[in-house]
Amino acid sequence: MQRYLLSRLIQSVVLMIGVLVLVFFIVRLTGDPARLMMPRDASPENIQAFREAMGFDAPLHVQFFNYMRGALTGDFGRSLHYRAPAMSLVVERIPATLELALAALFFALVVSIPLGIIGGTRPGSIWDTLCRGIGLIGQTVPNFWLALMLIVFFSVELRWFPTFGRDGLRSLVLPAIALGFFPLGKFTRLVRASVLEIRNEDYIRTAYSKGLLEQHILTRHIFRNVAITLVSIVGVQFGYMLGGSIYIESIFAWPGIGRMVNEAVQARDFPLVQAIAVFTAGFVVLLNLLTDIAYAVIDPRIRYEN
Amino acid sequence: MNSNVNSNKNDKPILEVRDLHVRFDTVDGVIYAVNGVSFDLYPGETLGVVGESGSGKSVTMMSLLRLIPEPPGRIVSGTARFRSREDDLDLLQLNMRQRAKIRGNRIGFIFQDPMSSLNPLITIGEQIKESLERHTKWRGPEARQRVVELLEHVGIPDPDARYGNYPHQFSGGMRQRVMIAIAIACDPDIIIADEPTTALDVTVQAQIVDLTRRLSEELGIAVIWISHDLGVVAGIAERVMVMYGGTVVETGVVDDLYAHPRHPYTVGLLGALPKLHENVPELVNISGTPPSLFAAPSRCPFEPRCPWAFKTCRERRPALESVQRDGHFSACWYDMEKDKPREVRR
Amino acid sequence: MRIDAIDQRGVYSPLRRFMKLILRDKAGLFGVILFLLIVLIAIFAPQISPHDPLQQNLRLSRQPPAWQAGGTWEYPLGTDNLGRDMLSRIIYGTRVSLTVGFLGVLIASTLGLVLGMLAGYMGGRTDSFIMWITNLFLAVPYLLLVVVVASILGRSLLNVILIFGFTNAPLFVRITRGEVLRIRKSGYVESAISLGASQGRILFDHILPNLIGPLLTVATFEMSGMIFYEAGLGFLGLSVPPNIPSWGNMLSAGRQYIQFSPWIAAYPGLAIVFTSLSMNLLGDWLRDVLDPKIRRSA
Ligand SMILES: Nc1ncnc2c1ncn2[C@@H]1O[C@H](COP(=O)(O)OP(=O)(O)OP(=O)(O)O)[C@@H](O)[C@H]1O
Ligand code: SF4
Ligand SMILES: [Mg+2]
Numbered sequence: 031m032q033r034y035l036l037s038r039l040i041q042s043v044v045l046m047i048g049v050l051v052l053v054f055f056i057v058r059l060t061g062d063p064a065r066l067m068m069p070r071d072a073s074p075e076n077i078q079a080f081r082e083a084m085g086f087d088a089p090l091h092v093q094f095f096n097y098m099r100g101a102l103t104g105d106f107g108r109s110l111h112y113r114a115p116a117m118s119l120v121v122e123r124i125p126a127t128l129e130l131a132l133a134a135l136f137f138a139l140v141v142s143i144p145l146g147i148i149g150g151t152r153p154g155s156i157w158d159t160l161c162r163g164i165g166l167i168g169q170t171v172p173n174f175w176l177a178l179m180l181i182v183f184f185s186v187e188l189r190w191f192p193t194f195g196r197d198g199l200r201s202l203v204l205p206a207i208a209l210g211f212f213p214l215g216k217f218t219r220l221v222r223a224s225v226l227e228i229r230n231e232d233y234i235r236t237a238y239s240k241g242l243l244e245q246h247i248l249t250r251h252i253f254r255n256v257a258i259t260l261v262s263i264v265g266v267q268f269g270y271m272l273g274g275s276i277y278i279e280s281i282f283a284w285p286g287i288g289r290m291v292n293e294a295v296q297a298r299d300f301p302l303v304q305a306i307a308v309f310t311a312g313f314v315v316l317l318n319l320l321t322d323i324a325y326a327v328i329d330p331r332i333r334y335e336n
Numbered sequence: 337m338n339s340n341v342n343s344n345k346n347d348k349p350i351l352e353v354r355d356l357h358v359r360f361d362t363v364d365g366v367i368y369a370v371n372g373v374s375f376d377l378y379p380g381e382t383l384g385v386v387g388e389s390g391s392g393k394s395v396t397m398m399s400l401l402r403l404i405p406e407p408p409g410r411i412v413s414g415t416a417r418f419r420s421r422e423d424d425l426d427l428l429q430l431n432m433r434q435r436a437k438i439r440g441n442r443i444g445f446i447f448q449d450p451m452s453s454l455n456p457l458i459t460i461g462e463q464i465k466e467s468l469e470r471h472t473k474w475r476g477p478e479a480r481q482r483v484v485e486l487l488e489h490v491g492i493p494d495p496d497a498r499y500g501n502y503p504h505q506f507s508g509g510m511r512q513r514v515m516i517a518i519a520i521a522c523d524p525d526i527i528i529a530d531e532p533t534t535a536l537d538v539t540v541q542a543q544i545v546d547l548t549r550r551l552s553e554e555l556g557i558a559v560i561w562i563s564h565d566l567g568v569v570a571g572i573a574e575r576v577m578v579m580y581g582g583t584v585v586e587t588g589v590v591d592d593l594y595a596h597p598r599h600p601y602t603v604g605l606l607g608a609l610p611k612l613h614e615n616v617p618e619l620v621n622i623s624g625t626p627p628s629l630f631a632a633p634s635r636c637p638f639e640p641r642c643p644w645a646f647k648t649c650r651e652r653r654p655a656l657e658s659v660q661r662d663g664h665f666s667a668c669w670y671d672m673e674k675d676k677p678r679e680v681r682r
Numbered sequence: 683m684r685i686d687a688i689d690q691r692g693v694y695s696p697l698r699r700f701m702k703l704i705l706r707d708k709a710g711l712f713g714v715i716l717f718l719l720i721v722l723i724a725i726f727a728p729q730i731s732p733h734d735p736l737q738q739n740l741r742l743s744r745q746p747p748a749w750q751a752g753g754t755w756e757y758p759l760g761t762d763n764l765g766r767d768m769l770s771r772i773i774y775g776t777r778v779s780l781t782v783g784f785l786g787v788l789i790a791s792t793l794g795l796v797l798g799m800l801a802g803y804m805g806g807r808t809d810s811f812i813m814w815i816t817n818l819f820l821a822v823p824y825l826l827l828v829v830v831v832a833s834i835l836g837r838s839l840l841n842v843i844l845i846f847g848f849t850n851a852p853l854f855v856r857i858t859r860g861e862v863l864r865i866r867k868s869g870y871v872e873s874a875i876s877l878g879a880s881q882g883r884i885l886f887d888h889i890l891p892n893l894i895g896p897l898l899t900v901a902t903f904e905m906s907g908m909i910f911y912e913a914g915l916g917f918l919g920l921s922v923p924p925n926i927p928s929w930g931n932m933l934s935a936g937r938q939y940i941q942f943s944p945w946i947a948a949y950p951g952l953a954i955v956f957t958s959l960s961m962n963l964l965g966d967w968l969r970d971v972l973d974p975k976i977r978r979s980a
Binding site: 049166274300306 | 826833914941
Binding site: 230231232233235236237238239240241242243244246250251254255258328329330331334 | 401403405432433435436437438439440441444445447449452453454455456457458466467470471502504505515518
């Protein structure tokens with residue numbers, strides 16, 4: 031197992047370096063980052079002054095070297111808009127985003143796991159139809175639209191939940207549902223498909239041939255195997271939710287990283303965008319690493335690998 | 337088929353299957369997988385089942401305790417009388433709970449691929465124990481002790497340490513031993529072994545055959561041994577049943593059937609065989625394609641490939657009939673012995 | 683012994699088999715029809731739109747849909763904040779969405795096919811490098827990547843298409859490479875080579891035919907995804923310029939009036955839902971029909 035984890039760790043580090051390189055080049059995609067970051071009506075003198083202040087006039091490899099050196103010490107420059115170190119601004123927003131994403135994940139899992147299991151164990155039944163329907167709707171309803179519609183019905187019409195802001199549990203409900211809806215559909219489909227598939231495995235036939243009861247087979251032989259498939263995708267979906275939170279946090283004025291992305295992009299605050307990009311990608315890489323570790327814990331085939 | 341087949345066993349059969357029909361509904365059409373199969377199994381004997389791929393061997397045996405996928409599978413009709421010391425019932429009439437009480441308890445199973453037949457996420461000890469805990473009074477440490485004994489019994493070295501191992505830590509042969517341990521765990525009356533050695537190396541095959549034979553003799557278990565390998569069957573079975581196109585075409589005592597095959601298909605199978613027991617090769621290839629199973633057989637299923645085929649064969653389906661020797665039956669309109677068509681009773 | 687042709691009695695005819703496949707999956711049939719309908723709407727947008735989608739009429743701004751108080755059948759789905767006809771704008775929006783989806787997938791799949799083949803065929807360093815880049819793109823949070831790149835490149839239809847084309851290539855690379863490797867391993871390429879087939883022949887006879895099924899299925903899902911994300915970018919004001927009627931732009935405008943004129947955001951969103959629905963059903967259906975393993979069981 032050590033070797034497995036070590037190789038995953040090395041992979042993660044290599045990937046992270048790749049992310050840093052990617053972000054470096056994306057910001058320079060237009061060839062002139064200084065113009066990109068300055069307001070459109072900025073004077074040429076101002077732009078030139080900014081270019082020198084940011085070091086964009088240096089040769090590319092020098093810029094790259096400085097950038098990487100900064101990155102290794104967590105220094106991604108200062109936000110143009112907030113006039114503060116970019117990375118610390120991002121770090122401040124972590125709790126809000128994490129809270130929302132975890133709530134959304136919880137909502138998605140709590141609904142999708144039972145639904146997918148019922149659908150997968152009774153294909154063709156009414157429950158299965160419901161299961162497939164929800165799986166499909168989850169994939170076809172855009173979360174930004176869903177968020178608006180939730181606001182129309184539950185905030186404007188019924189006044190059950192606040193329209194925006196982060197103020198206690200009630201303010202968390204609508205954003206979490208909106209953000210969790212897509213993963214909910216995804217998980218439902220996945221759990222259903224994986225139950226169906228596992229039910230066809232030879233070892234399930236063996237379990238039946240031993241005279242074990244349906245219930246026992248489900249809990250002892252199917253759940254654990256479904257869990258492995260689920261683990262493989264929860265991390266990935268959590269990463270996607272960070273993306274989705276750009277909409278949801280903007281719509282609900284949720285003070286997290288997603289909303290900050292939108293603000294930074296609109297304000298052309300690219301040092302901040304850069305810091306967010308590196309942070310989020312790093313977070314996703316970390317998630318993947320955690321997923322691999324979780325795998326190793328659940329799956330003895332990896333746990334006992336030499 | 338009314339028979340007192342086995343001369344050396346005068347008991348009643350432990351299993352009497354009559355006129356079993358099984359179909360599969362697929363988008364390509366209805367597959368008539370099993371078409372009126374009947375056979376008997378006597379206490380403690382080993383019955384070999386041979387036939388080419390798709391002839392319905394597995395479906396026949398798995399249908400008895402409804403281990404085929406339904407749908408697409410469908411058991412259309414038939415009876416399967418199971419008669420042991422405690423029970424006398426029709427397996428095909430049982431409800432789910434009753435069936436689950438027979439499975440793994442009175443009738444154990446061994447499958448072809450030991451690699452995929454064990455749950456990769458559960459220790460092999462637990463996989464044997466859960467069967468014990470389901471059907472017997474053993475619990476906890478006692479059950480564990482019993483599992484260790486079983487492991488030892490099927491020849492797994494250092495069973496106490498191996499209890500907590502996962503399937504991937506075992507070789508193919510060892511896993512098949514674990515499957516055997518599961519099958520015998522509750523001291524069953526019958527074991528159905530569906531090509532248990534096909535996926536194994538030749539040397540390991542022999543060990544598994546020996547182990548099964550030894551255990552069935554020791555414990556008095558009747559065995560249904562499905563195989564492609566006529567040699568293996570000759571080594572382990574007392575009687576053989578030859579299947580073709582979802583029907584039984586010939587059945588009899590091994591020595592007799594191998595020496596005097598009566599059905600043209602069996603003749604073809606044994607084709608080049610010089611003498612019984614001498615390193616019998618796998619099924620020889622018979623020219624022609626296997627029968628289509630998309631229609632109920634109305635004629636002899638072997639007719640398109642049969643060198644002896646004549647008019648009656650195309651019109652009516654032959655039933656199993658006794659051929660001279662005791663317990664030797666063949667479903668063929670042609671009388672091999674007299675080398676002429678059989679009298680057809682109207 | 684003589685050899686007979688395979689007995690065909692009782693096998694369903696191809697037509698019956700096809701009908702069984704279609705009827706078994708009514709949802710798939712619905713998806714196919716809905717998809718064709720949407721394509722027709724996009725093609726004939728000028729003919730079926732009741733109004734000019736760009737025609738502003740401030741006196742008629744934010745008129746509700748016909749069945750609500752204050753609505754008229756002149757503007758069945760109401761008007762937006764600038765008094766433009768919602769229905770016509772939604773009809774025209776189909777064009778933007780389908781264009782982005784179609785061209786985006788075309789670029790992504792072509793790129794993926796070429797790179798995937800390269801990786802699968804060349805192996806070694808080339809393979810490692812291509813796969814490293816591919817995995818890198820898959821590791822970065824997708825939406826963030828798209829948002830950042832779109833904000834850097836600026837609003838234009840071409841930019842949006844290029845962004846989706848490039849960022850979606852990795853999935854196609856993976857599938858193509860996997861298939862090439864699988865076929866190479868299966869040995870029939872070796873035997874084809876030993877029989878004197880050229881690399882080109884092998885490509886066209888063995889590899890491409892096997893790729894069509896999976897690629898087509900993925901393309902359908904990806905197209906649905908792109909339509910989704912295009913609307914999302916529009917919602918953030920990062921997609922096509924504001925003067926082009928697109929669902930995302932409409933949603934973005936509608937968001938400001940969500941309290942009192944919710945229809946401005948509601949109907950473009952429904953259009954996205956239906957389009958996405960049709961493609962997902964189509965994709966599921968294709969996967970079933972093209973996958974021989976699934977096809978067999980009833
Ligand atoms: N799940 C299924 N769906 C559709 N058809 C099936 C299914 N299982 C079995 N069949 C059909 O039933 C027929 C008999 O299959 P069976 O598995 O009993 O053959 P077999 O004699 O055991 O062959 P083998 O030696 O290959 O194991 C085959 O023609 C097969 O097509
Ligand atoms: S019944 Fe006729 S066709 Fe069938 S095996 Fe006998 S001789 Fe051949
Ligand atoms: Mg079989």
